[in-house]
Amino acid sequence: MAANAPALTFIVLFLPILAAVLAPGLTRFLGDRAAWVLALAPALAFLHFCTFLGEVAGGEVVTGGYAWVPSFNLSFSWFLDGLSLTFALLITGIGTLIVIYSGGYMKGHPDQGRFLAFILLFMGAMLGLVVSDSFLMLFVYWELTSITSFLLIGFDHEREAARRAALQALVVTGGGGLCLLAGLVFLWNITGVTQLSLLVHLENGLRESPFYLAALVLVLAGAFTKSAQFPFHFWLPNAMEAPTPVSAYLHSATMVKAGVYLLMRLNPVMGQTPAWEILLPFFGGITLISGTLLAVRQTDLKLMLAYTTMASLGLLVMLTGFGAPHAVEAAVLYLIAHSLFKGALFMVAGTVDHETGTRDLTKLAGLRAAMPITFGAALLAALSMGGLPLFFGFLAKEEIYTALAAGNPRAVFFTGLAVAGNALMFAIAFAVGLKPFLGPRIETPKHPHEGPAALWLGPVVLAALGLLAALFSGLAHRYVSSPMASAITDQKVTVDITSMPHLGLPLMLSIITMVLGALVYWRLDTARALMVRALENLGPGPDRGFDRLICGLVRLSVAVTRFVQPGRLEIYITATFILLALTLLVPPLVFGELPGVPAWPQNLLVQEAAFLLIALIGILAVVRATDRLTAIVSLGIQGFAVAVIFLLFGAPDLSFTQFMVETLSVVILALVMTRLRLSPRDHRPVGQMLFDAVVATACGLGFTLLLMKSVEAPFDNLLTDFFNAYSKTIAHGANVVNVIIVDFRGTDTLGEIAVVMITGLAVLALIRVRAGSRTGSGEGR
């Protein structure tokens, strides 16, 4: 291992994102050949991760990282054990083939560069997700995969179905991601660690915590939405709106397995509890059986594959949580087998669609002569999916039955589920991988012929790997399956199953599965008709429910907006002042903090009393004024009375300013009012007037009480003393008010001047705009 390995890994983690940045430009320059160049990025990453195989197989863990936000103890750190390394290899390996395949599939598409950029961006996110060590990094990458998935599903954004599917996937998986975040915060609070590498080796504490169940449910919400478990499964079939490379990559081989990855990752610390061993097999089992049944109903190749993907994810979740010996090994083997054969079959479906113009199973037959290479790949993949001996799928199925089959009722029940699910998947495998190629030729929209190398390379490599991995199972187990199973169980596990059938209960169950599957394949049309009828009786599913939810959400927000913002100023002002009155009056009443009854001022001077009275008369006159002149004059009276009050109580500066401002106000008001031709008369009905008067009086009373209460308390001289002490000595000014304004609080004054200036400009603009754009503002009338 080279000394600069961490730096290299860091670069490799960002290699797909770098390629994504280059993709649009490169595509413009090189056309569809750009994909071959861009595929170098994941290929190099794949090779880099291969160099860790030996080390990780030996039981070591490769870690590395850099400080990200040291003050928050956050680091960008990764760790590679058997689990994350296998995922990294699948992501980069299949990713390489997918990028090449995309080049062929999207050939000539005007937005090919954008498509490749999105795919590579997703790859970077997914890679980051599986190697993340810190919780936060895991969450960020988790949501990034949701966002890139949104972009890819909605790639064909001019179709409403694609937009809907994209939004649905984002809402479901993104919402699940938020649950995951909450779950991770729980885990952090319970255990005190924020790194997965530390978490998985915790001896105890988590399972015994009273918050274990809450954390588990939140984490499961994240995992189940991502991995399309019932009842969140509906987004996955809809995601088939995306171009086929996306379906092959995100929605079968990689992203949807993120949920399974999370469950496997947390198995050492959260597994082996009753809740875990009930919830996972239960939801996994339902997903398995409903997925396969829904798959039988479909005639669209992609949708059939999508529903079996959902079923396979159910099977993986079920195995991860089953808890019996060999269950985890079975999950590992099935996960690898599934990534290989499902990726291949999706690409085959895409090639068939691309070359014939349809992917409707009932309109396809006899393609074997026209597309021999694709047929070969499809058949190999179908054989693995069907679980026939010599293929990796067979190994997985043997291990599944070894794990499940036992004497107790729970085992019998789940064995039955697995046999039924696998049998249906067997039928679908051959319906997709064999049926379109057999029989007499049917006319298709396009004349079929073998696709270019870019289109068959991926399926051939993946399908062949499904065979090779089984033939050289020793090697595959040593470097991949055993380290991965060891990482999931956190103890040394050796997987040693081979592709040679050996007599026993598992083999018998396998044979039953195949016979049942062959029966369903033989009578597929009957089975489909049966399912269609059964589902019609069931009524609308969660997919319709999603539409209702979104519509309901829009309606609710419209209703709330209309309620909060009815568009009438009066309502806003009334609400504001009612709230103000409540704030002022309720706390003193509740906490018993009303002011005491004040004594009548003994030494009130005549002139003081006179001006207080004048101010009072002024405001009453303003309120009662029925014509413009009275209103303006009485407004002036109260203003000047206030100015005199300031003068009487030792504030000459305020007084002079108030005099000037009042004079200006009255003059301006008089000028404008004569032009407005409006009367200030009150037009409100009496009831409304009374209500407004109550609100206004309540506010006024509130302020009176507030002021009385606050002057009851002794005055705090701190600030006044400060300004008093330093006005002359430091600022060299005798007029303390002026010193405060221009010196101590100079910046405030600057802000004040700015406000006045901006107001002036706004007033000017408002007046000038009329002359210039009389025509433009005509619609305002």
Added chain:
Amino acid sequence: MEALFAILIGLFFAAAIYLMLSKHTVRILLGVVLLGNGVNLLLFTTGRLTREVPPIIPAGMDALPAGAANPLPQALILTAIVISFSFFAFLLVLTYRAYQELGTDNSDEMRLAEPRDEERPPMGY
């Protein structure tokens, strides 16, 4: 003395708010002017009232004489007077222009930004 002011200030607020609750922009404008004065008097009174002696340090002294007015609320109010005047001027011009453009001083009929029968957002995707 402060209690008397408190009552007057309460009346200022009540009158201002009563005027602002009206639908007519001119009355709202009058209310805003009263509100400004009410707030200024409130600030003034919280700094406690003293008679006649302004907060000016006499020659030969380094600090205010005993019984001088509190300078701090005065500084705050000085700023507030100017700002409320700017506010008043802006509102006045806005009212004037709104009347010219819309032909009404009734705020209920000014529905340009929030029309009465606004279209619902689309329900599709």
